[in-house]
Structures are given as structure tokens and as C-alpha cells.
Amino acid sequence: MVNYIIRRFLAGILTIWAASIISFVVIQLPPGDYVTAYIANLQSTGTVLSREEADALRIQYGLDQPIYVQYVKWAGLMLRGNFGMAMEYNRPVREVIGDRMTTTIIVSVAAIILIWALALPIGIYSAVRQYSIGDYFFTFLGFIGIAVPNFMLALIVLYASFKYFNVQNIGGLFSPEYLQQSWSWAKAWDMAKHLPLPAFILGLAGMAEVVRIMRANLLDELRKPYVVTAQAKGLSRNRVIMKYPVRAAMNPFASTIGYLFPFVVSGSIIVSLVLSLPTVGPMLFKALVAQDLFLAGTILLLLSILTVVGTFVSDLILMWIDPRIRHGMEGQS
């Protein structure tokens, strides 16, 4: 078991390392660097930067060195938790994204909790009452969830609330009066009130998938002879279903977190842009447009780390609830 955990852990580290290289290379791809973008920006406002000044800027940010030196420098800074300067904001990256990373995690976790909280009963219902009207309804809803890209769902919700309820400010995570305040119970409660909508928009597509898995697994379990045995012994239908087949069907259900997490985190980026949520999404977008190497690279890397950690945690949960994995791994290694 310990072996298994160590192996998963090492695989996670390897993934993070690969992600750091990918993040760095990807940010380096566009021709020109931050200084070129910065100069163009200054020129549009009328200021002209001399060649010497530009070179000085390049040296200051280490942009004059070969790419692998830049990477090693960057990786070294990352390891020490120093994410460099967000050039556009002229503040340390850490300060700029600290709060936003937290909100990204909160929104993603809320979406996953919502997915599970809704998908479990719906999946059970759809399997037990197969081919009922309710089953068809949820299947239909699931297909809509899969077919409508979540940014479009966000747009449609925004439009509907604007048109029919005349709500202007449906986006965002906080009411205007809490925006500038520091964290307090009142602010947390305010956010909790704003969370369900983005969580639902983010979660609908994932939920459809999870309901499908739960329904299929439970249907398989319900056909097994032990269910008939339990019923023949006089247990009530509800008790039979909840006590045995549902538990057995829970396993693949729990393993869905492994792919739900990257899926939800990545969806949150684009949904945040539409709903103007204060997550890292809008910031990543701006950083990419401005070619801010440190900021964009850090965000990409942190998001990768977030998903790796999420997957690792899901592996642990799965191991904890499924003795077959626990003992199977012990036997193997």
C-alpha cells in the first residue's frame, strides 16, 4: 500500500516537472517577448522607448539569456516559492494570484461537490426506474449538458437573467459592497450565496457523464443474483438497493474525480471569463495577451499542480474505499 502511494506520488512529481517544461515552452512560443509587447503598448500611448532602455529591460528580466538558462532560473525561483514579478502589474506574481488561486479552488471544489450531490441520487433514480419519464428527462438533460459548451451555457444564463429578471449583476462571486473588504464571515457567506450558479454551469457537463456512469454501474449490479437473494430473504426493496448494489456501484463513481478535476478546473477558466468571476481565468487571458511570461507560466503550472494534487487525492480516496485496490496492490508489490 505504501509502495502504491509512493509510486503515485512520484508519478505526480514527474507530471508536474513535465508540466513545468510545457508551460515554459508554450509561453516562449510567440515571437517577441514581454519587452516587445511592452514597447508596443507604450508606443500606442505616445511614449517611445530607446534601444538602450529596451535592452536594459531585457537584461533586468533575464530575457537576453538562452532559453534553457531562463528555464533553469525560472524553475529555481518556482521551487523556492518565488514566482517572479508580474510585469504588467509590477507586483510579485504571488501577490497578484494568491487570492484568485483560492477562488479557483473554491469554485472548482464547489462544482465537484455539486456534481456528486446531484449525480448520485439522479443516477440511482435513473437506474432503479429505468425507462421511466424521469429517466428520460435526466438523460435528455444530460445530453444538453454535454452538447452545450459551458461558456455558452453561461452566456445563455446571463442573457436570460438580464432579459427576464432584469438582473444586471449575476456574474461575479461577491456583492459589490464586499469586493474590497478582507475576508470575514459575512464575506464568506456572501460568496456562498453566489457560488451555486457558477458551480451549476461548470458542473452540468461533468454531471451528465457521472450520472451515466452511475446509472450503467447500478444497472449491472441490480441484475446480479445477490440482489434477488436479498429480496427473497424479505428485505425491503429500498434497503436492498441502498445497502448492497449502490455501495458496489460507488467505486467507479469515486474514481471519476480523477478526470473530473482537470475537466472542472479547465472549464472554470472560460466560464470565469464570461461570468467575470475573480478566478485565475481572466488573469491568465490577460497575461497571455500581454505575453507576461512569469504570470502566464505560473498560472499554467499552478493549475497543473492543482489537477495533479486533485488526482492524487482521488487515488487515495479510491484506495481507502476499495479494499480490492488496497490489497491487490499489496499483493503485487
Add this chain to the structure above:
Amino acid sequence: MSVAIEPQEQETVSAQRIFVATQWQLMWWRFRKHKLAMIAAAIIILFYVGVVFADFLAYADPQISEAQRSLLPPQPIHWYDGDTFRPHVFGLTGKRDPKTFKRVYQPDPNLKVPLKLFAEGYEYKFLGLFKTNRHLLGVEGARAEDTIFLLGTDLQGRDLFSRLMLATQLSMVIGLAGVAMSLFLGILLGGLSGLYGGAVDNIIQRMIEIVRSIPTIPLWMALAAAVPTSWPITRVYFFITLILGIIGWTTLARVVRGRFLSLRTEDFVTAAELAGAGQMRIIFRHMVPSFLSHIIAATTLALPAMIIAETSLSFLGLGLRAPAISWGVLLQQAQNIQAVALSPWLLYPAIPVIVAVLAFNFLGDGLRDAADPYG
């Protein structure tokens, strides 16, 4: 007596049909039973007919903008003029709102603009073969009021219907190209992985795991932001296709690998080996035909992801950019919710996206069920 024999005879006839049917015939028979998938297939065929005839179906030059006609509401077709069948649209007359000084357009029932089939319009190259200026629909007359905007106009006064036709063309084709790209990568790497196993398999599987654990949307955003704005449009298309391909290959690689692994131990492969068939012959003559149908199903199911990816990226302004016209580019104008509230037709391009994605999903499900002999 003879009445009793007949159904039995029929049964043997149909059984004989099954015995001699090819694999593809069997699949077609199974697929035919899947009503929803049949409807989806029809819709997708319609979409691709639209792709081929996009310029013919459009009636207004999609690039010509006119500030005067900005954000005009859709003009519905009226089929009857009194009692006679004469399709027409109401012309629009503009008045200045005395309060806001904005130009407000109202349909004017007195101004009837008759529609014409195969009307002359802007010039284009039909199927890239010959130049023509015929379009399915059009209006006669050259007055400024003689216009049709079946779906209204956008912010720059361009006809949304015509733009939607061309957007469908680009979005569907680029989705196909993206799938082709990921299919190539998926079959190559998945095949290598399944064929050689061992260390090769291990490395490729780790690679897939790494690619999958990086959140996709930020990665595409970063990749797409790397496309310089100064690039010629064909190069941008190619690069976006490449980005789309990077998304899909892991799933396809896993399907191919799984099939290879399960088929490697099948009796007929062993039999072919014993009969002295070469490795290439075993793969292409014996293994590929038996999982080709699965690949086709998996590819169909991968297409919606491509379409959604392209639409999302272009919506953000990171994918295809004007003058290219795609669903995402059209939806970019819907980013401003105030504009959408005043002119809801800006959201119409969302409908073909949803319909296409749904249809590909149903078609893929149907194909997968039809391809699975044990389902």
C-alpha cells in the same frame, strides 16, 4: 399447412442472409434500428451538404459591412401576398428615434421585397471549380431597401445568415481536420504502444497521463495565443488544427491500444502467425479491419470536442480571427450581454453548434453500439 411453413421459411432465409452478410452489412442493419442515430446521421449529412454549398446558400457577401445597417432585426419570410403565393419579406424603413436620436428600423408592410430563386448575387467560385454569381435565394431590384436579412445583421451590418453558412463550412471542416490530425497521432502512438508493449508502452502511457493531467483549456489558450496576428490565414488554420489535434489524440490512442492488446491474443491472429503471415499483413489484413469500426465510432465521438474547442477559442478571440468566419468568431459578438439583450439574434450561431454537437454524439453512440458485436 402452407401457412405454417411460411414464417419458418422466412426465418431460414433471414438467417441465411445473416450468414452471408459482410461485417459492414451487419453493422448497417444494427445501426438502422437506432432511430436517434439515424436522425443524427441525416442531420450531419445536411450539415455537410451545407458545407459544400455554403456560398450558394449564402446570398450576401459575408465580408461587406455597412454601418448604416448595423444590428437590423431578422426579416421573416412571408409566403402569401393576399391570396397569391408570392414569397416576400417586408422592407425596412429607418426612422430616427426623437428621444435617443438612434436610427430605429421597422418592418414596413407596404414595402414588399419579393424573393427570387437562383438570384444573382456576389461572385464566388463554386466548389472551387468555376465562377458564378447565382445563389439559392436573393432579391430583385437594386434599391437600398431591397435587402433580406433572414437572421438580421451583426454590429458591422453584415448579413448573419450568409455569415452563418460560411461559418458552418469553416467550423465543420476544421473539426474534421482536427480529428484527422488526432487520429493520425492516436493510431501511430496507440498502435506502437499496443504492438510493442513493454518499455515503449510504458513511455507512451506515461506521456498520455501527463498530457491528460494538464488542464486543457488553459493549455489551448496558451498555444492559441502563440499564433501571431500577422500570420497568413492558411497558416493560422493549420496551427489551430494542430492545437485541436493535440487535444484529441490521447483518447483515440487509448482506444487503439486497448484494441491492439485484446486482439493480439485472439485465435485468428495466432492462426495467421502460424500460417506464416508477416507482421504488416497481420496488422493491416487481420487486425485493422476488426477494429476499424470502433475507430470510426471513437472518431465520431471525438468530433464534438473539436467543435467545442474551436468555438471556445475563437469566442475568446484566441482561435480564428476575422476575416475568418467560424461559429466562434460569430459568437464573439455575443460577448457583450447588453448587446445580446437588445439584439438576441446575435446568439443564433449557438444553435448550429449545439445541434451539431448533439448529432455527432448520437451518431457516435449509434455507431459504437452497431460496431460492438456483443452489445
